Amino acid sequence: MQLSLFASTILYTAATAWPHYSEPRDHEYQAPKGDDRRSPCPGLNVMANHGFLPRSGKEITLEHIRYATGAAFNFAPGVFDSAVADVLGNGISTTSTPNSTFNLDDLVSPKAHGIVEVDGSLSRSDLALGDNLHYNQEIWDAVAENLGLNRICKGDKIVTVETAAKAHAARQVVAKAANKDFDASQLQSTVTLGTTALYLLTLWDGARNGAPKTWVKTFFEHERIPYKEGFQKPAKAKTAEALGNMFQAVSAVKA
Secondary structure (H helix, E strand, C coil), X not given: CHHHHHHHHHHHXXXXXXXXXXXXXXCCCCCCCCCCCCCCCHHHHHHHHCCCCCCCCCCECHHHHHHHHHHHHCECCCCCHHHHHHHHCCCCCCCCCCXXXXXXXXXXXCCCECCCECCCCCCCCCHHHCCCCCCCHHHHHHHXXXXXXXXXXXXXXXXXXXXXXXXXXHHHHHHHXXXXXXXXXXXXXXXXXXXXXXXXXXXXXXXCCEEEHHHHHHHHHCCCCCHHHCCCCCCCCECHHHHHHHHHHHHCCCC
């Protein structure tokens, strides 16, 4: 009797000592299937895989983007309006209503290159090298190593701005060496730095002053929101100003 009571107490303590993390109802992760479309952008894919964007990845509208980024990550309305305008205003969409909708895989079009899709991705190859749509394990492995994602231990669980900026810089060096047609324009530099600032802000844990490594790993490798790893949508909205500040912080790091 005493042993049973002791065991029950231990089990209860163990069960309540760690918070239970789960995916929001109706937004559980589902891998794409059949004719579902996905993009070269992990963030868009993540939102489609969780049903914040249409799971089909088709006929995406500005309102879809506003809703998904707000509902999934609490980005303020309008943060991504200009990016959507770039897609809809440059003949990139292949839908029947190209001025108001696009499919996620439209973003690999040569028309999108240099506008919303650029060389030096952290997880994709360059357009000139053949496949700028699908996750590239070799490329990501090198980035993950520079981010320290394979070294997660007490006191080293966070991707800092400095670490992320240096991993980005290292990826650009490798990408330039591999692609003789690498786009080294100012726009290219701005967009690639912006993607690093964006994933940091998206996964930022203010209490720990960085992006948890397990969250970054899950986001890129599995294109899943790391709910099971402890991610919760922040209460404070992420604004365009906050994204600009993160961009400046990343840009200020000396590689």
